Amino acid sequence: MAVSLSSGVSNALSSLQSITAQAQASQFKLATGKKVNTAVDSPVNYFTAASLNDRSSQLTGLLDGISNGIQTIQTASKGIDGITKLVSSLQSTIKQAQSDAAQNRPTKAGTALATAAEAAVTSKSLKDIALDKKIGGADATADAATATTSGDVGIDTTTAVKAAVFLKSDTTTYTASFDSTTATVRDVVNEINKSGIATAFVDEKGQLNVKGTGSEEVQFGFGVGTDDTTSQAAAAGAGNANAKIGFATADNVAGTGIKGQAITSAVRSNLIDQYNDLRSKIDDLAKDSSYNGINLLKGDRLSIQFNEKTGKNQTKLDIQGSDVTSDNLGLVKAGNTKLTGQVNFQNDSDLEAATKALTGALTSLKSLSSTFGANLSVAQTRQDFTKDMADTLSTGAANLVNVDANSEAANLLALQTRQQLSQTALSLSNQSEQAVLRLF
Structure with missing residues (x-):
């Protein structure tokens, strides 16, 4: 059998139920840290935040590739620094040879x-x-x-x-x-x-x-x-x-010309092995300047992707490496005789030509180093930009769905106070009906 409630009790009960529902919703927001937990809460904010978070996640995923690309460029740059030092050592060897054996x-x-x-x-x-x-x-x-x-x-x-x-x-x-x-x-x-x-x-x-x-x-x-x-x-x-x-x-006339001393300089001969050894070390250093399977000093190609898009909307940096070898730098082997493709250490003209070749090699290395430096600057700039962009997107998404903890906590406290007042009001309404029993 249905029980009829008085108007006062019914109103107090309805108010209490509403306040309890609001308090539960407020508690859920504080527990999850979000004011928009489902599309029902706010469709626009929910889906916008999801899109922003998705793009932020994709950009964050690209940071590893950018970091690997930066390390690859830096490895090649350090390789060039080492090769430059070896070329400078070759110059010193040539100078030693030039200063000897004038007699x-x-x-x-x-x-x-x-x-x-x-x-x-x-x-x-x-x-x-x-x-x-x-x-x-x-x-x-x-x-x-x-x-x-x-x-x-x-x-x-x-x-x-x-x-x-x-x-x-x-x-x-x-x-x-x-x-x-x-x-x-x-x-x-x-x-x-x-x-x-x-x-x-x-x-x-x-x-x-x-x-x-x-x-x-x-x-x-x-x-x-x-x-x-x-x-x-x-x-x-x-x-x-x-x-x-x-x-x-x-x-x-040949045979009666200026003959001089038909003697080979022992000092220059000893410097030949030193020169050739340093020259071979250039090739070895270039081979070892590899990072994650990519060697920009052996002609490999590096591609660094900067955004999450594909096709013509994709932005990336393509770097074509160079095959750095002693031969490609114009540095030929040394010997004691005049042969094609060989520096004759007993000949001052050949030594002078070798000096010019070494100067040209340093110029080429400087140019290559400058190119890698410019590419490294671009990659590092895009790395910083991608980090900042991912943070901006995450912050934007959070602003749309995250709850203001201070405000929501104050709201919950107010609701709990109202809940207590509603319970008191319901108790008072019940007491007014109990007063009828005193008439019997």
Whole structure:
């Protein structure tokens, strides 16, 4: 049988039930930490937060790939630093070789081009007198230097308006011509020094000296003619004018040229093994500059993905590595002989060429290091951006669904107070009905 409740009791009970439901909901929000736990609570906030959290999770997942990419670039960069140090060591080895064995170079000094009498008249050293002497003049007679004239070596430059030098060492030949009417012995010295085959200087005795840059015999000739062709042919042939500058006619003939000492420098020979060993270490270091199976110094390709999208909307960084080897850097092996693709440590010209190759190698390494540095900066910037972006997305999602604990706790406390008041009101309503029993 149904029991009828008074209006006061019914209202008090209804209020108590409502407050209890609200308190339970508030307790659930505080327990979960969210004000939106299901789509029913707030569809827009619920699905928006889920989308933001999903993207944040995807970006966070990409951070491992970005980190691996950064480490790969840094490994390659450290490899370049090591190779650069090895190249610098190779430069030191070359410098040691260049500073040694000058006594082994084929060298010959001509007869003196200046006399003590000229020195007394001009008050100059024999060296300066010889250097200042002209190639020739109006006749074929050598003119001595005076207080007012520099003198000449005795070539008739009225018809022989061109002079030339001829140099040959092994298979390398150098020929150059210049104006003989104004040229001096100093110009002859300068032309020889341009050859790369030999160097020249005038000593304190006034003698022209020619020294080969390698250990091979050097052929030297000086000639004059009416033009470039005839002067160069004279310098290279038996009709040369070697005697005018203190040399023998046969000095431009193989077998009778400037032979010097046919000796191999032991110091330079010992440096060959050191050079080749350092060179091989470049290849070894490049091979070992690998991270997680990718080696940018052996031509591998690195791809770093920066966002969660695919296709044309995907952003990434592609880095194409380079195959760094001693050969690709232009650094050839060293030896004691003149062979194609080999540095002859006994030849000054080869050592100079090796120095230039090492300088070029350092330039290439610097350029590659700069490229990797720029890519590393991009990757690190995107790593920081991705971290910040993931945090921003997570924070945005939290703002949509997370509960304000302080506010909700205060609300729960208020509801508990109201609940107690409602219970008191219900008790009072029951007491009013119990008062009817006192009438019996």
